[in-house]
Structure formats: structure tokens, C-alpha cells
Amino acid sequence: MNQSLLKRYGLHGILIPIALLWISPLLWILVTSVKTRVEVFDASSGLLPQNFIWDNYPAAMAVAPFGTYMINSVLVTGSILACQIVTISLAAFAFARLTFPCKNLIFSLFLLQIMFPIYAIFLTNFITVRELGLLNSLPAMVVPFIASGYGTFMLRQAFRQVPTELADAARLDGCGHFATLWHVYLPLVKPTLVAFAIISVVTHWNDYMWPLLVTNSESVRTLPIGLGLLAKSDSGADWTRLMAATVIVVSPLLLLFVVFQRRFVDSFMHAGLK
């Protein structure tokens, strides 16, 4: 009896404090976003705000057109993901199941892409985007990322786990490469796709330097640039407004996570990522 009680709640005893630890920054963000500026640093006023001040939200919104930024962020991140899913499925399928000359060499070159820090290829990417005439537009933030070495690698490994017998059966039923990919491989690697989608979305949602470099007008800029306006480097951050804006920037991602939570957790278990 006692033992089973320990078994049932013992794990919770460990996990709940850890969960609280993880959630505390988020709570701090929320609490700070409804405080007054003086309250943030006044130790005597305690952790909780004395009265809820919602003014920080409109004040943060007034700094930059966050609505436009939000739409742009969604468009950019969404387009990148959509393009990536197409390119990495096709590339990974080729690398996993087809034979063609120099396959391993080409695959190694693909892997090289993972090893280059993005900053090392900023200038060449910038020149390319400029020559395409895309500077200062939404596509400028999408184009450099439509292929992903990392995603191709992840998906190739997942495709190789799929038994070839299934593909053979599909072929007997008259499927070509595309149909096999669509009907057999992709449904079976959904968890990997979801795992990759999370990584890709989080990376590009938070990307700051590249969008800053290739855009000039407010009408095509993204959320992190708006946040940058409040993280004042010369005078210490404007905490209350910065946190209000942070709530707005992270909430779509959090919402997405809450809605698809079970699927996300499953996919990470399947993909073997932690």
C-alpha cells in the first residue's frame, strides 16, 4: 500500500518542482508585464503586482507595428516550413532509397551545410538575395532557408527505418516514386516531420539577424526586430514593456504547443530527440 503510494506520487514529487522551475521564467514574464516600472526593482513590494497594470501592453504596441510584424512572422515561418517539408522529403527519399552516381559525396556536401554557422554565409546569401532583386521583401527571409541539410539528414534516417518490403508492396500495386513517398513513407515518418517542424518554426520565428540585414521597411519586418527595440542596450532594458511585448511574441508558439501538445511529445519520443 505504502509502496504503491510512493510509486504513484514519488515521481510527481520530483517532477512538480522541476516543472515549476521550467515554468517560472514564463510566470515571471507574465507578472512583470503587468507591474509598474518602479515595482520591478522594489524588493519590498513583493513578487506579485500590487495592482494589475495593463498599460504596458498598449505602450509596448505603440513602439512598433506589432500587428504587421506578427502577420509577417507567420507568413515567413509558415512559408519556410512549407518549402522545407517539400524539399527535404524529396531529397531525403532520394538519399535513402534511390541509387545514383556520387550519392554519398552529394550527401556529405549536404551534411556540410549543417556544420557552417549561418553567420559565415551571411554575405554570400546577401549577395544572392540582392541579385535576385528580393532585398527588403518577405521572400528575402524565406529563400535562403528553403533547403535544410539538417532536415534532410533527419528524414533520411527516418526513411531508412521504413521496411523496404512496404515500398516493394506499393510498387507491386503500381506506385511510382512519388506515390510511394506519399502513400508509404510520409505517413510513417510523421513524428519525425513534426519534430523537424517544431525545430524549424522555433528557429525561424526567433531569427533576428538575417531579417534585420535584408529588410529595411517596417512593412516587411518580423516580431524579433520589434522586441529588439525594447531591449535597450545603452540604458538597461525597459522591463515592463519588454515583457509585455515578449508575452505577445511567444504566445502564438505557446498556444500552438498547448493545442498540439500530445502530438509533439509523442513525436519527440519517436524521433529519439530530447
Place this chain on the structure above:
Amino acid sequence: MKTTKSTISRRHFLQSSSAAITAAGLFGSSPLFAQGNDEVKLQFMYPVGVSGDINRIVTEMITEFNTTHEKIQVEAIYAGSYDNTEQKVMTSLGVGDPPATWLPINSALQTFLSMDALADVTALAKADDIYQDFLPGFLSICESEEKLYGLPFQCSTPVLYYNKEIFAKAGINKAPDTWAELMETAKALTVRDGSDVTQWGLTFGGGWHDWIFESFVRQNGLVPWQQDKVMFDAPESIDALEFWVQMVKAGVMPAASTWQGSANDFMAGRTAMLYHSTGSLTNLRTSSPFDVGVAFMPKNKTYGATIGGGPILMAKDQPDAHLEASWTFARWMTNTQNQTHWCKSTGYIAARKSSWEGEELKSFINEVPAAKVALDQAAYAGAFLQVPGYHKVREYLKSAIDGTLAGDTDPTGALKEATVKSNKEIERVMRRRS
């Protein structure tokens, strides 16, 4: 601002404008904009170092400029922090399509000069009232070998902030004026609970402590750099660092801090005095639950301060008509009225004497006497570390200071090493660019 247009048309508009600047773009011949040919289009890239509202203020100023200047259209481009702005400008320079004007930190002057990127505006300035009306210290941040390359726009210096409440409690009624008094006051204000310090006497804003350190060296009567070398190992520099070490050893000052953390500590009353930028004045004043005092940085042999912030620079690689327009723009941004307005709304120090003589700033000083401190101290201020490759040089100096304050090494050895490394780096950058 043409905000009512759709994204697409705005994009075309901008592309055609940048194409007009390079005169080699894809959309240069777009019939939509053919009638606007005699209009000069300029880009202005600027950082936001102090407050989110600055973005709005700059945008408003530029909108006003555009409506009052028919022949010139300036596009305001927010470019992140000072470092981000420099990267963005460098990238544009790299592809041969620089913005017409930009606002870097003044340390970057030699870096841009060595890339041959800056237009010499000495003649234009001499034909104007620039040399008469700008505060000489501020004007010097855009000068190299007696030539002028820009106009000072947003200038700041470190100042000494102090917590008046803590001072009153300790019965101290005036801010320290010399290094000795600084040490004494810091000792009197440090509060210990056992071996833990609950209230520091003094904190330097970390991250920019090399900037503050140069002020200390200047207070010893030396500017520790020339345009092609640094002198961190001069007796004046070593003496300054030894003073810092003494304060850390006396336990009145933390050996390390961060820029934002130190400001937070001050607002929370965990440090009685703080060396921070004048740019922080508004934030510290409005966020602290106590009265904030502002004073000169205490002197040793003399008062001394280092100028942060930057000038508006103009690109060399642009047609004459555009350079002329760039000058008109830079001149307008720094005219008497605009410097007054900028100073009042941001906390940066107005660079023009005539701004300070005007009624508006006179009454502002009455309301906020702290602003006067910043102005008076500006008489002792000069440019900050204008050497090529200053990024690395700053890192060398910072790690020498950090190592010494942490007790890992002695001031002389650390500064000698930093000097050798820095000079090697400067030589390398100059060789590569020549």
C-alpha cells in the same frame, strides 16, 4: 510615410529607390516612378541604444524632414544595436551599395575610414557654422587628421549616479569630487551582513567598463590611444587600474557586473553609486523608487570623460547631388532646434552651443538639473577608442580589466599584454586594408 500603400507597391517603390541610388538596378526604369527622377532618395540606418521610443522620435523627425524638403526623400531604417547597424552597413558596403547616411558608434570612425567609405565634409562644414557652434569635444568624434567626416548626433558620456536616500541615511550630503573622496564615500556606504555585501558602495556598468575605464585614464591626463595604436600600458593607465583594484580589494565594489544588471542593482538599492551612461538618466529617474542624484565623475589630475554614442556619417560612394542631399539631411538633424528637441526627449546631450543657450533647454535644466551636469562634464570629454579593429581591442582591454579585478593577474602585466595584442590587431587590420 506612405503606409497606406500595399506591401507590394511599397516594395517596388523601395527597390526602385535603391536602384536609383546605384543607377544600375533592375527596376530603375520602372515607368511608375519615372516622374520622380529629380527627387533624391537617401537611406539612413540607425541603431536604437536607449529606448524603444527613440525609434518613434527618429521616424517622426524624418517624416518632418521629408515633408519640408521637396527634393529629398529619406528612408529611415532601424538597424538594431550599434553592432547590428555596423554589420548592416558593412554588408551594404561589401556589395558596393552603401546607405547614404548612417549612425554608428563613434569608435567605428577609423574602421570606416580604413575602408575608404566616408565622404570628407570639411569644406561644407567650414562654409557653415559647424566649427563655431558645435561643442568642440563632440565635434572631435567625427574628426581624423583635421578632416571632418560627419556631424555628432547622439552623444553620451558616463556620469556618476547616486542614491540620495542612502546618502541622506549615512549623513553624506554631497557627491564625491575626487578619487580619494570616491573611495571614502564608497567605504562609508558599503553595508555588510557577515561576509556578504548587502549594499555595495559603488558599481561600474559592466560590458562598457572599458569605456568607463578610458574616462579614468583621461582623468589621469592621458588619452590612451592614437589613430594607429593604444597605450594601455602607460603609467596613467596602470595607475587607473590600480585604483580600481584597490576599491575591489577594499570590498566596496563588485569585481564584475553587467550593463543592465548594474542599472537594476542601482534601482533596487543594492548599490549606492553607479557609473552609467547619461543615456540611462530618464530610465533611472523614472524607475527608481528614490531620488536619483547625478554628478561629475570624480577627478584625479583633472576631470575627464569618454563620449559614447555617435555621429551621422555620409557615404563617399555616391553621386554629388546625393552627397549634397545627405549633408542637408545631417545638417538638419543636428540643427539647433532638433538638437534641443532630441536632448529633451532622449537624455542624449545636445551637441550645439546654441541649443543650450536657447530658452527651451534653459528651462529644461531648471526642471532636470542632472542634464546640466552632463553638459558641464562634456567640456572634458573626448572620443572613445577610435582605432581600427576596435571590437577586438575592446575585448582585449576588457579581459585585462576583468582578469585583474578577479585577482588572476596584476595590473601592469595584464595591461602590457592587452597593449601588445591590441597593437598587433590594429597593425593587422591596417595592413589588410591598405
